[in-house]
Amino acid sequence: MKTRYGILALLLAGAAAGQKQSKPLVLAEQGSFFVGGENKTLPAPPPPASPRPGGPPAFPGGDITINQMYVEYQIPVNGSRHVPVVMVHGCCLSSKTWETTPDGRLGWNEYFVRKDRPVYLADQVSRARSGFDPSTFNAVKAGTIPPSELPNVLDASHQAAWAIFRFGPTYGKAFPDEQFPVDAADELYKQMIPDLNAVLPMPSPTWTNMAALAVKLKGAILIGHSESGFFPEQAAMIDPAGVKGIVSIEMPCVTTLKPAELSTLAKIPILVMFGDHLGDIEGPFNFWPGAFDSCNTFVKQVSDAGGDAQMMSLPKMGIKGNSHMLMQDKNNLQLADLILAWIDKHVEKKATR
Amino acid sequence: MKTRYGILALLLAGAAAGQKQSKPLVLAEQGSFFVGGENKTLPAPPPPASPRPGGPPAFPGGDITINQMYVEYQIPVNGSRHVPVVMVHGCCLSSKTWETTPDGRLGWNEYFVRKDRPVYLADQVSRARSGFDPSTFNAVKAGTIPPSELPNVLDASHQAAWAIFRFGPTYGKAFPDEQFPVDAADELYKQMIPDLNAVLPMPSPTWTNMAALAVKLKGAILIGHSESGFFPEQAAMIDPAGVKGIVSIEMPCVTTLKPAELSTLAKIPILVMFGDHLGDIEGPFNFWPGAFDSCNTFVKQVSDAGGDAQMMSLPKMGIKGNSHMLMQDKNNLQLADLILAWIDKHVEKKATR
Numbered sequence: 001m002k003t004r005y006g007i008l009a010l011l012l013a014g015a016a017a018g019q020k021q022s023k024p025l026v027l028a029e030q031g032s033f034f035v036g037g038e039n040k041t042l043p044a045p046p047p048p049a050s051p052r053p054g055g056p057p058a059f060p061g062g063d064i065t066i067n068q069m070y071v072e073y074q075i076p077v078n079g080s081r082h083v084p085v086v087m088v089h090g091c092c093l094s095s096k097t098w099e100t101t102p103d104g105r106l107g108w109n110e111y112f113v114r115k116d117r118p119v120y121l122a123d124q125v126s127r128a129r130s131g132f133d134p135s136t137f138n139a140v141k142a143g144t145i146p147p148s149e150l151p152n153v154l155d156a157s158h159q160a161a162w163a164i165f166r167f168g169p170t171y172g173k174a175f176p177d178e179q180f181p182v183d184a185a186d187e188l189y190k191q192m193i194p195d196l197n198a199v200l201p202m203p204s205p206t207w208t209n210m211a212a213l214a215v216k217l218k219g220a221i222l223i224g225h226s227e228s229g230f231f232p233e234q235a236a237m238i239d240p241a242g243v244k245g246i247v248s249i250e251m252p253c254v255t256t257l258k259p260a261e262l263s264t265l266a267k268i269p270i271l272v273m274f275g276d277h278l279g280d281i282e283g284p285f286n287f288w289p290g291a292f293d294s295c296n297t298f299v300k301q302v303s304d305a306g307g308d309a310q311m312m313s314l315p316k317m318g319i320k321g322n323s324h325m326l327m328q329d330k331n332n333l334q335l336a337d338l339i340l341a342w343i344d345k346h347v348e349k350k351a352t353r
Numbered sequence: 354m355k356t357r358y359g360i361l362a363l364l365l366a367g368a369a370a371g372q373k374q375s376k377p378l379v380l381a382e383q384g385s386f387f388v389g390g391e392n393k394t395l396p397a398p399p400p401p402a403s404p405r406p407g408g409p410p411a412f413p414g415g416d417i418t419i420n421q422m423y424v425e426y427q428i429p430v431n432g433s434r435h436v437p438v439v440m441v442h443g444c445c446l447s448s449k450t451w452e453t454t455p456d457g458r459l460g461w462n463e464y465f466v467r468k469d470r471p472v473y474l475a476d477q478v479s480r481a482r483s484g485f486d487p488s489t490f491n492a493v494k495a496g497t498i499p500p501s502e503l504p505n506v507l508d509a510s511h512q513a514a515w516a517i518f519r520f521g522p523t524y525g526k527a528f529p530d531e532q533f534p535v536d537a538a539d540e541l542y543k544q545m546i547p548d549l550n551a552v553l554p555m556p557s558p559t560w561t562n563m564a565a566l567a568v569k570l571k572g573a574i575l576i577g578h579s580e581s582g583f584f585p586e587q588a589a590m591i592d593p594a595g596v597k598g599i600v601s602i603e604m605p606c607v608t609t610l611k612p613a614e615l616s617t618l619a620k621i622p623i624l625v626m627f628g629d630h631l632g633d634i635e636g637p638f639n640f641w642p643g644a645f646d647s648c649n650t651f652v653k654q655v656s657d658a659g660g661d662a663q664m665m666s667l668p669k670m671g672i673k674g675n676s677h678m679l680m681q682d683k684n685n686l687q688l689a690d691l692i693l694a695w696i697d698k699h700v701e702k703k704a705t706r
Contacts (some may be wrong), residue, residue, distance in 0.1 A: 062510025131546025157415025193484025
């Protein structure tokens with residue numbers, strides 16, 4: 001009997017703490033596909049200096065596909081009741097951002113699915129499974145263009161991440177109320193991969209593909225973070241047809257939009273979120289107060305144009321200690337609930353929970 | 354009434370054809386994590402020639418993590434009854450290989466899960482969400498090493514893929530009995546991304562990480578394909594402790610293993626699979642007959658050492674027209690069933706189906 005009651009108590013405790021992982025995840029459908037992509041004809045690359053044994057021979061040039069965007073999705077059984085959500089990661093990261101947290105907790109991707117939302121994760125163009133255009137690298141190796149024309153490959157160091165992601169005032173020292181699971185910082189560092197956005201044309205194919213994805217989904221909420229924080233707005237300014245809502249998390253905002261652009265954005269509900277300790281970072285990465293100010297200005301501009309834009313400053317709501325990585329912080333599901341409630345009210349126009 | 358019977362007929366037809374997608378997918382658990390990874394200290398990279406507006410400032414060097422391997426997994430509710438399966442993709446591809454096929458059908462990843470197998474997909478080290486070491490690129494850009502020291506970035510063209518993947522004898526012309534969905538070849542080309550394996554040390558960290566993953570899972574079956582086809586064997590030769598079975602698909606085999614290495618592999622059930630039209634490709638990529646021969650030699654060497662190794666040549670079994678991309682061919686689920694039956698019999702030692 002003791003064992004049986006013990007299991008019951010465990011189940012109840014799990015339910016109380018919202019540990020939904022103990023319940024099976026039931027999906028109507030999952031899969032992956034690409035959005036966008038175009039043909040590029042390449043000259044033959046130079047042969048490798050030392051071919052790998054058993055490896056393929058040098059490839060004789062030809063056509064490659066560039067600027068495509070990899071998207072994976074999961075649709076819960078009650079997914080048709082809700083507007084799909086598209087999540088796009090930030091600098092030097094991939095869609096891993098939204099999955100299992102560095103310390104092994106539930107990520108936003110699965111949490112949103114468990115809340116009946118169809119979820120689409122996109123790897124930015126030129127990153128991770130979306131690939132990148134390698135032609136410049138091979139042209140420099142072949143000597144046809146100078147090394148100075150190599151794109152800058154951005155790779156954030158552990159030290160830069162500690163500061164930019166606001167884990168603490170100096171490297172290795174966390175804020176006393178820090179919400180990021182700093183003991184698992186090494187697992188975050190493994191998520192950080194080279195960023196080749198410098199090879200991309202403007203407007204970024206990621207923006208164009210995000211707009212096209214929203215149209216393909218017959219309406220979607222676009223969520224961006226950090227480097228991609230303003231991408232939902234950029235996508236909507238390219239084609240607003242599918243963009244039913246925007247969630248912009250922790251980035252600098254553009255404050256020089258034209259009236260016609262603001263008018264487009266004023267037709268879409270917009271939520272901007274910022275965490276804590278914006279002004280508490282020492283050293284060269286102390287740009288968060290400026291980013292926050294720019295977004296307050298942007299929110300006011302959209303509101304003045306008649307839009308439904310909202311700045312959600314977590315510390316002003318009494319939620320303290322959040323880092324730049326809201327989706328990985330220890331209170332990540334509480335923050336997800338704030339977004340879900342905002343979507344219900346502002347995008348899906350349902351009664352407040 | 355006509356409509357009701359029509360739907361019933363459709364449901365029955367779907368069930369008969371094994372279109373399990375119409376049934377919800379029930380998972381006990383899913384998530385992602387990294388295996389391996391090590392610290393590397395970098396000099397400061399050069400500042401970007403034209404910083405992006407709103408982008409982060411140049412990063413001042415520091416430590417980065419390299420050689421980590423991204424792994425995502427899904428465990429079905431009855432998953433504990435079976436040995437986990439690890440799938441590793443080939444050259445110029447990512448784990449997308451195993452997901453939704455280019456023409457939108459069920460991939461092996463979900464099919465294996467629906468057959469109660471825990472499935473782990475790994476992006477090779479230096480590819481996709483595993484990232485890569487960018488330091489050589491930035492050193493060449495900074496002028497500290499010459500352009501000739503740039504690694505070769507391998508990017509297979511559409512033309513090379515058509516030949517190497519054996520879609521037809523010449524580009525754009527398919528074999529009459531071709532099993533690859535060539536009408537959707539453009540969607541495969543979007544999966545093809547730059548391959549930076551040339552930056553990796555030897556033994557490849559992917560091999561080491563695959564062996565470590567098998568240990569972490571307390572036993573796993575390793576599946577490799579093409580470039581990674583022999584990776585399961587390489588992993589087992591590094592540490593056989595977790596490797597309960599090996600499936601090697603379409604690659605050249607190493608035929609110069611030492612007796613001790615063959616002895617290690619002889620303790621692990623090994624399945625080698627090859628498709629059709631091995632000798633029917635014109636041009637520089639006609640290396641499949643040699644690869645097939647090398648694997649027949651390898652299988653004989655393992656068998657002579659007392660092992661359970663098997664060559665499964667699909668055309669010799671009467672299954673015709675398969676390309677190099679067995680997991681994406683039109684009969685991909687039939688081929689998956691062959692692997693599942695082999696696992697049941699040779700790895701899990703269950704009665705034949």
